[in-house]
Amino acid sequence: MQDLTTLAHDRTFQHYIALIQRVHDAFTGPYPDVAVRVRTVQIFAMLGDPVFLCRDVPIDRLRAEILAGVWTLLDDPATSGLVTRDEPERPAPRTGARRPGRPRALGEAKAEAARRMYEEGDRTVGEIAERLGVSRATLYRHLTGRAPSA
Structure with missing residues (x-):
């Protein structure tokens, strides 16, 4: 078996690490604190193993089990520290009789x-x-x- 430390100098491996970092940064958002960064890494680590090791499990069942595991680990996403940004305000619903889209052909x-x-x-x-x-x-x-x- 090859010593994995030799991969650290391989260009393809470096690109792979950079890709993982970009995905991680996309999930944590700008200026995350340490807790958010750690929890995000934990989620990625947890997701990797079932997908690789349970290839014989139907994808819908595997997806359900993975998500159940994530929610179990996080307990409550609102208090886990992973959700750190407020959701943007949604515009108020339009009032009036007009409905969006094309007008009806038959009134x-x-x-x-x-x-x-x-x-x-x-x-x-x-x-x-x-x-x-x-x-x-x-x-x-x-x-x-x-x-x-x-």
């Missing part, structure tokens, strides 16, 4: 008119859609439960 009045025309039975879905200026698919969405299964 409530037109949808009701379409339902009446359809229930009268003297027009086809295609004719109703053409008269209202919408596609048949849009009309069928508004006739849910009333559309024929053709």
Whole structure:
């Protein structure tokens, strides 16, 4: 077996260490205290072993067990010292009747008119859609439960 201390001088190994450091820094955030840095390293160390050693365990089960272990170790993330930054404030919800996104092709009045025309039975879905200026698919969405299964 090769002495692992010889790897410390290998360029690839140095890149690997630098990558681990960047990931660690991303998780701890700017200006972490020692407790946060240590706990983050402990979490990384804990995650490495089950993934490598339990390759025969289905990934969903392994993920659940790993997360359960993390929460057990941390007990409560809010008091563990790992969560150190306040969450940014979310903007207040918009008020008013407008909803985001594209406007509906059929307003409530037109949808009701379409339902009446359809229930009268003297027009086809295609004719109703053409008269209202919408596609048949849009009309069928508004006739849910009333559309024929053709």
